[in-house]
Amino acid sequence: MIEYPSEPxxxxSHLPFSPSTKLGDLIFVSGQASVDATGKIVSDTFEGEMRRSMENMRKVVETAGSDFAHVLQTRNYVQDPxxxxxxxxxxxxxxxxxxxxxxTITxxxxxxxxxxxxxxxxxxPKA
Structure with a gap:
């Protein structure tokens, strides 16, 4: 059964996708960008946007029952090489x-x- 983990x-995003989907122990996290809790883009320096995106991804991964130590693969999109x-x-x-x-794609x-x-x-893993 596919799950759609979510917390308030x-x-x-206002776009038509779930933050994550989970099937068994596998968690698939949709693209996370520099957005606030309502999905509004927060423009910043590259560093600011990357950190906000990574923290958003951390929240989604943790909500789904994991952490960054259990990430198998990342796909990164960097505008400026x-x-x-x-x-x-x-x-x-x-x-x-x-x-x-x-x-990583530029x-x-x-x-x-x-x-x-x-x-x-x-x-x-369950403790």
Whole structure:
């Protein structure tokens, strides 16, 4: 059975998609951008947008019963290739070795966003 984990403070979009879906122990997190709790885009520097996006993703992953240590793969969308060195620096603050599998695409977002991230995670084992 497919689940759609959500809490009142889970970041939401006005677009037609769920923040995450869960099937068994697999968690699929939709793209998380620099948005507030209502889905309104919050423009910022690349670093500010990336950190807000990562924290939004953290909330969605935790709501689904996991954490960043159980992320299997990330897909990252970076508007400006010049931001890749900063992206790698900040990414290391959220993930450590062994790193999740990763794809990073540049020159792919419209003018409203500098960064977006999505992931696949596995639920934390029950204690």
């Amino acid at each position: 403070d889970t970041p939401r 010049a931001d890749i060195p900063l992206f790698n620096k900040i990414y290391r603050e959220y993930f450590s070795e062994p790193f999740p599998a990763r794809t 020159n792919c977002l419209g003018t409203a966003l500098r960064y977006e991230v999505e992931c696949i995670a596995v639920a934390k």
